[in-house]
Amino acid sequence: DAGVIQSPRHEVTEMGQEVTLRCKPISGHNSLFWYRQTMMRGLELLIYFNNNVPIDDSGMPEDRFSAKMPNASFSTLKIQPSEPRDSAVYFCASRLTGVYGYTFGSGTRLTVV
Amino acid sequence: SQQGEEDPQALSIQEGENATMNCSYKTSINNLQWYRQNSGRGLVHLILIRSNEREKHSGRLRVTLDTSKKSSSLLITASRAADTASYFCATDDRDDKIIFGKGTRLHILP
Numbered sequence: 140d141a142g143v144i145q146s147p148r149h150e151v152t153e154m155g156q157e158v159t160l161r162c163k164p165i166s167g168h169n170s171l172f173w174y175r176q177t178m179m180r181g182l183e184l185l186i187y188f189n190n191n192v193p194i195d196d197s198g199m200p201e202d203r204f205s206a207k208m209p210n211a212s213f214s215t216l217k218i219q220p221s222e223p224r225d226s227a228v229y230f231c232a233s234r235l236t237g238v239y240g241y242t243f244g245s246g247t248r249l250t251v252v
Numbered sequence: 253s254q255q256g257e258e259d260p261q262a263l264s265i266q267e268g269e270n271a272t273m274n275c276s277y278k279t280s281i282n283n284l285q286w287y288r289q290n291s292g293r294g295l296v297h298l299i300l301i302r303s304n305e306r307e308k309h310s311g312r313l314r315v316t317l318d319t320s321k322k323s324s325s326l327l328i329t330a331s332r333a334a335d336t337a338s339y340f341c342a343t344d345d346r347d348d349k350i351i352f353g354k355g356t357r358l359h360i361l362p
Contacts, residue, residue, distance in 0.1 A: 143294070172349065181354035182295075182340070195349060230294055239283060241350070243294030 143244035145231050151250045157219040160247045163212055164233030172241065173206055173216050174230040182230075188214065189236065221251045256284070256324075256341035256353035264359040271328040273356040275341030276321075284317060285342045285350065286326050295340065295352075298326075328358075336360045 144163040152158050164171050172187040186196040188208045196206070203222070208214040218225055228248050232241040256275045265271050275284070283302045287295040301308045301317045301324065308315045314327040328335055338357050342350040 174352075182352040184349060184351065187349050232295075239285065239300045240297035241287075241295070243296070245294050 143231055143233050143242050145229075145244035145247050147247060148245065149248045149250075151252065152221055154222055154251055155220045156251075157217065158221045158225075158249060158251075160216040160229050160231075160249070162214045162216070162231030162244060164214070164231070165242055166212065168233035168235050168242070169211070170234045170236055171208060171214050172232045172234075173214070174232065175227045176230060176246070177227045185216070218249075221249075223251045226250050256343050256351070258339070258341055258353045258356040260356060261354070262357040262359070264361055265331060266361050267331055267333060269331055271331050271335070271358055271360075273326045273339050273358070275324045275326070275353060277324075277341075277343045278322065280319070281343045283344055284315075284324050285344075286313075286315060286324075287340045287342060287352070289338045289340065289355070291337070298339075331358075331360050333360050333362060 146161045170189050173185040175183045175185055185198045186206045187194055191208045204218055206216045228246045230243050230246045232243045234241045256277045259274045281303055283300050285300045286298045288298055289295045299310045299313055299315050301315050303319055312329045317324045336359050338355040340352045340355045342352045344350050
């Protein structure tokens, strides 16, 4: 298995632009999580899905953030419009419910200038 | 929501020494997990300890859990340069999601 795959690895964009981050979970995993990591705030859970359904999006910072999981093998996190304070590393993780231990992707480093 | 807090924030030790990191949390848990993050990479799951367990081993890792003190420790024995990384504890939430602490940065000196 190739693990959790995130794209792009790096993204530099101008303030006000739309940014879309992508994640492919491990095949067979039915829970997917989006985290954001910064030096100041550490790892923050943004949203998680179970069986493609959003369960808890209380960590999504603002309406500018949205996430979708149209099928079991793909999820997106969209920021529109982006702002410099959104600069961070965004991680996607997946797991099989009842089996502990998340598998993380390598992350997307987002820089908004 | 509950969150683990690691202590110390940073730790430097000589190669071959043992490294101990601590984690405190706020409310009751079902389990506690430890993860490692190498620079520029995602987190890697190391070990899980359930609330009814007091100690668990995995290779050079030893984890203890004291639910009365709401604390856990991660011991890495005979440290190696490759152990240089950040280490996070994570506690579960009743809604089946886990919340991470801010981590301990471990640096192994040659």
